[in-house]
Amino acid sequence: MMASVWQYILAGVVVGAIYALIAAGFVLIYQVTGLINFAQGEFAMIGAMTAASLAGAGMPTLAAAGIAVVAAAVTGALCYLLAIRPARAATGVTLIFITLGLDVALRGLGLFVWGTNPLSLNAFSGGTAVTIFGGVLPPQALWVLLTDVLVFGALYLFFRHTYTGTAVRAAVANPPIASTFGIPLRTFAFWSFVVAAAIGGLGGVVIAPITSATFDMGLTFGLAGFVAAVLGGLESLPGALVGGFVLGIIVKVAGGLLSTGWEDGVGFFILVLVLVLRPQGLLGRAVRRA
Amino acid sequence: MTETPVLEVEKISTVRGRVQVLWDVSLSVRRGETVAIVGPNGAGKTTLVGSITGLVPPRSGRIRVNGEDVTGMAPERLASRRVALVPERRGIFAPLSVRENLLMGAYARRAQRADLAADLDDVFGLFPALVRLRDALAGSLSGGEQQMVAIGRALMAKPELLLLDEPSLGLAPKVRAENFGALARLAERGVTILLVEQNLRLAARICGRAYLMQRGRIVGTATSEELAQSARHVYLESHGEAPHG
Ligand SMILES: Nc1ncnc2c1ncn2[C@@H]1O[C@H](COP(=O)(O)OP(=O)(O)OP(=O)(O)O)[C@@H](O)[C@H]1O
Numbered sequence: 070m071m072a073s074v075w076q077y078i079l080a081g082v083v084v085g086a087i088y089a090l091i092a093a094g095f096v097l098i099y100q101v102t103g104l105i106n107f108a109q110g111e112f113a114m115i116g117a118m119t120a121a122s123l124a125g126a127g128m129p130t131l132a133a134a135g136i137a138v139v140a141a142a143v144t145g146a147l148c149y150l151l152a153i154r155p156a157r158a159a160t161g162v163t164l165i166f167i168t169l170g171l172d173v174a175l176r177g178l179g180l181f182v183w184g185t186n187p188l189s190l191n192a193f194s195g196g197t198a199v200t201i202f203g204g205v206l207p208p209q210a211l212w213v214l215l216t217d218v219l220v221f222g223a224l225y226l227f228f229r230h231t232y233t234g235t236a237v238r239a240a241v242a243n244p245p246i247a248s249t250f251g252i253p254l255r256t257f258a259f260w261s262f263v264v265a266a267a268i269g270g271l272g273g274v275v276i277a278p279i280t281s282a283t284f285d286m287g288l289t290f291g292l293a294g295f296v297a298a299v300l301g302g303l304e305s306l307p308g309a310l311v312g313g314f315v316l317g318i319i320v321k322v323a324g325g326l327l328s329t330g331w332e333d334g335v336g337f338f339i340l341v342l343v344l345v346l347r348p349q350g351l352l353g354r355a356v357r358r359a
Numbered sequence: 360m361t362e363t364p365v366l367e368v369e370k371i372s373t374v375r376g377r378v379q380v381l382w383d384v385s386l387s388v389r390r391g392e393t394v395a396i397v398g399p400n401g402a403g404k405t406t407l408v409g410s411i412t413g414l415v416p417p418r419s420g421r422i423r424v425n426g427e428d429v430t431g432m433a434p435e436r437l438a439s440r441r442v443a444l445v446p447e448r449r450g451i452f453a454p455l456s457v458r459e460n461l462l463m464g465a466y467a468r469r470a471q472r473a474d475l476a477a478d479l480d481d482v483f484g485l486f487p488a489l490v491r492l493r494d495a496l497a498g499s500l501s502g503g504e505q506q507m508v509a510i511g512r513a514l515m516a517k518p519e520l521l522l523l524d525e526p527s528l529g530l531a532p533k534v535r536a537e538n539f540g541a542l543a544r545l546a547e548r549g550v551t552i553l554l555v556e557q558n559l560r561l562a563a564r565i566c567g568r569a570y571l572m573q574r575g576r577i578v579g580t581a582t583s584e585e586l587a588q589s590a591r592h593v594y595l596e597s598h599g600e601a602p603h604g
């Protein structure tokens with residue numbers, strides 16, 4: 070019993086790392102544009118499916134992974150340019166519906182391009198499973214955790230130690246005043262979509278060898294990433310990181326003890342709980358800066 | 360031959376929401392001048408500043424900076440014309456450190472690191488109180504210190520035109536005097552300043568002349584001496600009988 074709970078926790082850490090990446094995308098876009106992008110999970114799907122199909126066609130795994138991340142980033146750029154930017158005068162509710170529409174559209178695109186069959190992707194490296202206190206982690210899990218370290222480390226360095234990163238924080242803190250100093254809010258909005266999509270895509274790519282890739286995986290990952298972001302307060306990248314791991318562990322332990330069918334339900338339950346306890350998190354800041 | 364004014368505002372009308380706030384406002388500021396805009400609450404002073412910086416574009420009329428028509432230009436583009444704002448209620452970037460706030464003032468300049476370091480030293484020279492606070496979060500500072508940050512940040516833009524919207528607001532007299540001392544030194548250095556100020560005595564201290572604003576219109580002009588005089592007058596009024604409309 071204890072041994073299996075430990076195993077669930079390890080599994081939770083692995084998916085939690087991916088939730089954290091997707092949550093980081095929610096936070097980035099929310100902070101820079103004031104918008105909750107419900108299409109966030111689909112970037113992971115685009116990444117995973119692109120990598121799996123390219124690798125399936127014979128491309129080396131790492132090359133396929135690289136192209137998949139670029140594909141996700143381009144998708145994010147197009148979402149912003151074609152759907153968000155033209156509607157930036159719309160109200161917050163309209164923009165939320167636009168992102169929900171994007172979510173459905175991208176999933177449809179995934180279905181159209183790749184069909185309903187799951188695609189598999191080889192682990193990035195061979196090697197044997199790692200055993201920690203009797204629990205087992207597949208080699209790919211180390212790639213997943215390494216990805217989190219690199220992504221969150223890079224975000225930290227960017228926001229704390231670069232001039233442009235500081236300007237983004239200024240734009241978040243006071244958009245109109247930042248603009249009077251030449252800080253380009255719309256350019257930052259564009260890049261928040263690109264970077265959020267790239268990070269989401271990367272999450273999909275690194276988890277694909279463990280979960281395999283399906284056209285509808287964005288639904289689960291999007292929901293989980295959103296819950297993780299809300300858990301973390303929606304305004305903080307460290308919060309997204311912690312929220313991802315906390316949610317991953319809760320979901321996997323609950324799913325393991327109850328049944329895997331409960332995983333999404335547990336995620337929803339936690340969302341409702343957080344929204345009841347912290348209702349200002351979502352629509353409290355109705356300002357948009359897309 | 361007359362020199363082109365740094366700022367020319369020509370008959371602008373500006374609407375906020377559904378209310379027209381500015382009516383045919385015209386003014387100009389020549390290079391090196393320090394000009395005040397005085398007027399009661401709600402006169403439209405902040406809206407006028409907003410129209411100049413592009414935050415609240417006017418519905419009609421023209422705004423020129425150094426002769427270039429900038430009417431309706433987005434704030435981020437106008438920043439590269441070296442117009443810098445010290446906004447009402449300071450508008451500092453609260454979660455950034457003092458140093459980061461100052462550096463952001465220079466964003467439009469795309470300057471080299473070494474230049475920025477020298478300019479930072481300049482600002483710290485003008486506001487020595489900020490030196491030991493350089494790594495503190497700007498949001499944690501006192502109102503007076505935040506005002507220094509807001510002024511220093513605008514100076515980092517190396518402005519051709521410095522706009523200040525009520526920099527004395529909510530500050531203790533001593534801090535206010537210190538900050539206006541710094542503004543006086545800037546004026547001496549030849550920085551062109553347009554200052555919104557309700558405190559006539561403070562305005563008279565650094566400004567050569569003033570525009571009087573009321574209900575969205577420029578209703579008159581005054582010299583520095585006239586400002587100082589009416590400051591005394593207003594003082595007597597508010598300490599004697601109740602002032603009239
Ligand atoms: N967003 C807005 N929508 C509608 N009316 C507005 C808006 N902002 C300001 N106003 C109105 O415009 C008028 C001028 O406001 P403004 O802030 O420019 O005045 P001000 O001279 O700066 O006043 P104060 O000295 O109090 O700062 C006021 O009557 C105000 O109520």
Ligand SMILES: [Mg+2]
Nearest residue numbers: 404405406447
């Ligand atoms: Mg005002």
